[in-house]
Amino acid sequence: MFFYIKRVEEAAYNASHLQNPINPGEPMTLYFIRNYASSAFFSTYSKKAAAMYYGPNYKLISKRKWTPEMHAYVQQQEGQVPQPPFKFKVNFFGYVMLLGVLALFGYLVYDSFIKPSHAESLMEQPMEKPVEANAIYFGHYEKFKEGERVASEVRFGWFKVIENKNGVVKIAPSTQLSAGHQDPKTLNSTDFEPLGIEANITEQAIYGIKLKSTDKLMEFNLTERK
Template sequence: MFLSIQKIEQTVHHIDSLQNPQNPHNAMVLGIYRNKVNSIVYSVYTKKTYGEYWDTVDNKKIPKRLWTPEMKAYYEQKAKEAPKPPYIYKITVVGWLFVLSAIALFGYLIYDSVKPPLPKSETYVAMEQVPSEGDTYFGRYEIYKEKGTPIGMEGNFGWFKVLKVEGDVYHLATSIEMSKSHKPKEQLNNIDFNTETLPPVKLTEQTGYNIRFKSDDGLTEIYITDKK
């Protein structure tokens, strides 16, 4: 973040009553200053002032370590008389834009956390229901001859029907019309099913978008994407 510090002169006092600790014959002036810090999002005036004694002949600043007790007391007196800063803290236009953006973001996050969830579609709710006997689904099955290799794998798209459920074991039958390639579900038979089922499978994954079955030996997998 861009940051700059300005030295703002508050007052200047010409001094005749104090002696210059470096060059007794040279006159001094006391300058009282305040810093102003500027950034992209804010500007700040420091509350506390600081003083500098300058040799007016040599035009050099007198180090603070050389200040006499009288010089310190004189500074303390004049520092109290210094004008107050016009403000202490001020947000810039960019800063206000940042603040408003932050408020809008937090407001959205709060709203998003308390707003009611969108209603689930009928299809989503249907897919979330635990499969039971008589349910009809659309998807794809894959039967492998050897686990881990696609060589000789049998795969088809179409409709399936749950013919029997034994605990966590499902027996699914395929439609009499299955397709090697994907086709719209409306084009395939979803009424007539084979009497023989695929190898027994278990439910391994279920969401509102897909259901997955898999056999214990890992050779048969069924991927469901729709429910009738």
């Protein structure tokens, strides 16, 4: 059943010593009843158990007819009524729904407040910007000997674009290059060789720019723009 409610008898006390307000002389029993509701998503018990007087044949006595003694007996006994095993509990499908709601809320927050706009995304991809004169990049080059496919020299450092004419880029290495990869901040990014090397752009994407010298003996892999 998707959703149901039932009454749970928590305690029962003999109240035959009290006067039955409907049929004097007939015995009464004081019951404490708690509501229990359950669905596929949650289960819950009512916080307070309701007091009810019943006569013979389980005949309910209206609360409007209770005597002061009956009210006093309820107050006397209600402290002995057991507490519910729990007041509210999320069931399996409730957790699934809760996770779904949290995921949706997280997505909405990200999409509305955190996710960069399209314009910001473009600004954050400097490697896709046009390769222009005076642009400075960090990366490395590989130098090959004629007819060989294994690089004879690899150097890491900063490179400056001297000019870009019709796709032919003249690029100058820094005066300080490293044989191994180092933190770009530790290498010179202001002083460059006066003569540049002519190269063609073979690939340009978010992650970097690749160039090959016009004599086919050097390959540049640029990964960061200053």
